[in-house]
Amino acid sequence: MTDRTKGQIAEMTVLIAGASSGLGLHTARQLSKAGFTVIAGARSFREHEGEDGGMYRLGLDVRDSASVERFVRLAVERFGTPDALICAQGLLNLNAAEEYTDQELNDILDTNFIGSVRLIRQVMPLFREKKQGKIILFSSINGILGIPFQGGYTASKHAIEGYAECLRMEAEPFGVTVCLVTPGDHRSGQKQYRRHGASERPESPYHQRFLRAVSQVEHDESTGSDPDVLGKRIARALRKRRLPGRLLIAKSDQRLAVLLHKLLPIRLFSRIISGYYGQR
Numbered sequence: 193m194t195d196r197t198k199g200q201i202a203e204m205t206v207l208i209a210g211a212s213s214g215l216g217l218h219t220a221r222q223l224s225k226a227g228f229t230v231i232a233g234a235r236s237f238r239e240h241e242g243e244d245g246g247m248y249r250l251g252l253d254v255r256d257s258a259s260v261e262r263f264v265r266l267a268v269e270r271f272g273t274p275d276a277l278i279c280a281q282g283l284l285n286l287n288a289a290e291e292y293t294d295q296e297l298n299d300i301l302d303t304n305f306i307g308s309v310r311l312i313r314q315v316m317p318l319f320r321e322k323k324q325g326k327i328i329l330f331s332s333i334n335g336i337l338g339i340p341f342q343g344g345y346t347a348s349k350h351a352i353e354g355y356a357e358c359l360r361m362e363a364e365p366f367g368v369t370v371c372l373v374t375p376g377d378h379r380s381g382q383k384q385y386r387r388h389g390a391s392e393r394p395e396s397p398y399h400q401r402f403l404r405a406v407s408q409v410e411h412d413e414s415t416g417s418d419p420d421v422l423g424k425r426i427a428r429a430l431r432k433r434r435l436p437g438r439l440l441i442a443k444s445d446q447r448l449a450v451l452l453h454k455l456l457p458i459r460l461f462s463r464i465i466s467g468y469y470g471q472r
């Protein structure tokens with residue numbers, strides 16, 4: 193922690209990637225309101241860096257190692273070693289598992305998974321030197337279970353889950369704790385980060401089922417949870433000495449789906465989820 197204080201709470205410096213939109217933006221705002229020093233990164237901040245709306249904005253493209261290195265270096269030069277890193281950047285491309293192109297899969301995995309690893313590579317040496325640090329990785333319910341037409345996104349979130357489990361054990365002896373944030377649907381995501389692949393085209397053998405699944409996804413997001421509540425939960429977790437291993441922040445039906453995924457035979461579970469997304 194830095195030696196600046198606000199009331200009873202020692203102020204912490206937090207780096208957050210993907211802070212221009214959606215849950216990353218809401219989390220950055222809640223952290224700033226709660227007295228954290230927030231260094232917010234996103235590509236769209238490149239043209240107007242600096243103090244804005246209670247946070248310090250820096251351009252960041254997680255797919256570009258030089259941009260990631262610059263983001264962390266400038267943050268450290270101005271605010272000192274950070275106390276925490278949050279990886280909230282994300283990209284969703286809806287398509288049939290069969291119809292994903294290599295490019296689409298590269299875009300999703302590079303943004304959601306490898307982009308987080310690039311950030312971790314830069315901050316871990318700082319955390320190890322300080323013998324403390326907190327890393328929060330945005331997973332999803334899709335990090336635990338699959339949903340039709342989200343194969344690429346689900347693969348990227350499963351990659352984050354597996355990687356985090358290993359990182360947690362390796363980083364703990366250095367005083368670094370790792371938390372997976374697992375949001376259910378929230379009213380936050382922007383359309384520009386939800387791309388549609390070939391299954392959207394009428395000639396696709398998946399076209400009709402794709403449209404039904406997309407319509408359910410759009411409905412669930414538009415009626416989803418309040419993103420500010422998630423931001424507040426993250427602020428509370430960051431104040432603890434050690435992060436929890438997971439924060440599952442979802443409505444009761446989605447929490448039930450996670451539980452049933454553990455308990456039911458996989459073919460029965462898949463039938464239930466397929467029905468929900470209009471596949472049967």
Ligand SMILES: NC(=O)c1ccc[n+]([C@@H]2O[C@H](COP(=O)([O-])OP(=O)(O)OC[C@H]3O[C@@H](n4cnc5c(N)ncnc54)[C@H](OP(=O)(O)O)[C@@H]3O)[C@@H](O)[C@H]2O)c1
Pocket residue numbers: 209210211212213214215216217233234235236237252253254255279280281282283303307330331332333374375376377378379380381382385413416
């Ligand atoms: N919303 C939900 O219901 C929900 C549910 C489960 C999980 N999640 C997860 O929560 C996180 C936020 O999702 P969201 O839907 O709320 O937000 P979103 O509106 O989809 O915003 C995506 C954010 O990621 C940033 N981003 C994308 N590519 C980037 C890159 N190459 N480098 C740096 N930043 C990049 C975007 O900023 P720029 O374009 O400015 O770079 C933007 O700030 C994601 O990890 C998502 O998977 C969301």
